[in-house]
Amino acid sequence: MAFSVASSYEKLRLLLSDTSNDALPAPNAIAVATQSLATNLPAIGVGEEATAAHLLSDITPGFNGPKTSSNYYGFVTGGVLPIAEVADNIVTAFDQNVQVHLPDQSVSTAVEEKALRMLADLLNLGDDWKGSTFTTGATGANTLGLACGREAIISRRLEKKGESRGVGELGLLMACNKAGIKDIQVLTAMAHSSIYKSASIVGLGRACVKNIGTSPSEPWKIDMLLLEQELAKEKDGVASIVSLSAGEVNTGRFSTDGKHEMQKVRELCDRYGAWLHVDGAFGIFAQSLPDISEFASLRSISQGIQLADSITGDGHKMLNVPYDCGFFFTRSVSTLTSVFQNPNAAYLSSGPSSIPSPLNIGLENSRRFRALPVYSVLLAYGREGLSQMFARQVRLARGISKFLDAHVGYELLAKSKFEDERVIDNIHIIVIFRAKDDSTINELVKRINATRKLYVSGTKWEERPACRFAISTWKVDVERDLQLIQCILDDVLQYRQ
Known part of the structure; x- marks a missing residue:
């Protein structure tokens, strides 16, 4: 009897419908799944039917719950909207390699272009983003951003000296x-670790990333005076990339307070020939919240992103498409192609077109059709449906924050001394806190996660252990989830080994 893919899908759907809402599997389930794994390559395969049964029965019980649970709050991990799951199955079934724009052979690159345009519309970015692409995630997109920044800031100086070639042709050492x-620096405030990683990848080095946060009480904010001082080193042969966070990983806070400050940063970058990059992996969808008073502060703080030269975003967080999916926008497609073009490969040519071949504007030549789940989510839910999903995520984060701030046993962290009255208005999707009892601080994450009912990430704040909720799943039910969270947070304080 021939192996039935359809039958396997039916079994998978039944399995998912019977899966609990727990954020983590039971420890013994992980152990059993691990023990079931093959130890060597079989000389003769066990067959497709037996392998499918092994995958469904033995391995899946050992998976954690970002997809199946509404209470997985670790890292910043979205779920998968049903229509995105359907689209991703189509991606696998048709297995398009979206690398070359071949409009008479496949619609895939046209779908990608439409998805990116709709994303720009959802984010209120405008139409001036000719260089845009999907990536594996925010790390890949940040790497594109720093690579473009490196190319642009060096090329500007090369052009003044009569050299038409850039880093992509000359190499970093010769171009500089x-x-x-003499030096290139990346100026930032509490940058995500991927900025350091990207700086290493593009040859600038992790040591080039300089943290110029405002103060210990607001370390996520860029210090405008320090920024200008650093940019002014341009006269001494120091070129700069400015990388701002639209949503810092531990706090969800923004490097600038809205459009007015972004305009100041833009003016400084223009004056000193710097590239302005925005890492919006954790907060870019604040601009897409409902335009009502409840979210007025967040919408205001997040304004001005469109003034950047390049922007990073993530689809597998708040947008709830499957891993892996990031996206990248820049105004200049020529800068992208200067870095990422594939020369001397005639078989990869597509001819002139308004849609560039993706392999010439990104890291990968071989690319999964990541655009289809994004296209499906944007089409299915539209601006209104997505803004309501984002609103639920923010409301749950704010509900948790209010509970923690009023709790005798917990301390809500990352509160600026100037904002005690409006701290909740500035909460987006991330909540950072710790237990007030020193004897509990080190154990808190372990105790919460040991319930298996919900999952949080551990982190550090002001050099001391802390916990972090990151709310980014479409499954949020504010009242239901808040009740469970309050119960567990109360219970773990009473726990004694």
């Missing part, structure tokens, strides 16, 4: 030498 650049 010809341009008279």
Whole structure:
């Protein structure tokens, strides 16, 4: 009897419908799943039917719950909207390699272009983003951002010296030498670790990333005076990339207070020839919240992102499409192609077109059709449906924050001394806190996660252990989830080993 893919899908659907809402599997389930794994390559395969049964019966019980649970709050991990799951199955079934724009052979690159345009519309970015692409995630997108920044800031100086080639042709060392650049720095405030990683990948080095946060009480905010001082080193042969966070990973806070400050940063970057990048992996969808007073502060703080030269975003967080999916926007497709084009490969040519071949504007030549789940979510829910989903995520985060702030046993962290009255208005999807009792601080994450009912991430704040909720699943039910969270947070304080 031939192996039935359809039958396997039916069994998978039944399995998912019977899966509990727990955020983590039982410890013994992970142990059993691990023990079931093959130890060597079989000389003769066990067959498709037996392998499918092994996957469904033995391995899936050992998975954690970002997809199946409404209470997985670790890292910043979204779920998968039903229509995105359907689209992702279509992606696998048709297995498009979205690398070259071949409009008479496949619609895939046209779908990607439409999805990126709709994303820009959802984010209120405007139409001036000719260089845009899907990536594996925010790390890939940040790497594109720093690579473009590196290319642009060096090329500007090369052009003044009569050199038409850039880093992509000359290499970093020769280009800097010809341009008279002694150093390149990335100026930021509490940047995500991927900025450091990206700086290493593009040859600038992790040590080039300089943290110029305002103060210990607001370390996520860029210090405008320090920023100008650092940018002014341009006269001494120091070129700069400015990387701002639209949603810092531990606090969800923004590097600038809205459009007015972003305009100041933009003016400084223009004056000193710097590239302005925004890492919006954790907060970019604040601009897409409902336009009502409840979210007025967040919408205001997040304004001005469109003033950047390049922007990073993530689809597998708040947008709830499957892993892996990030996206990248820049105004200049020529800068992207200067870095990422594939020369001397005639078989990869597509001819002139308004849609660039993705392999010439990104890291990968071989690419999964990540655009289809994004396209499906944007089409199915539209601006209104997605804004309501984002609103539920924020409301749950704010409900948790209010509970913690009023609790005798917990301390809500990352509260600026100037905002005691409006701290809740500035909460987006991330809540950072700790137990007030020193004897509980180190155990708190372990105790919460040991319930298996919900999952949080551990982190540090002001050099001490802390816990972090990150609300980014479409399954949020504010009243139901808040009740469970309050119960567990009360219970773990009473727990004694």
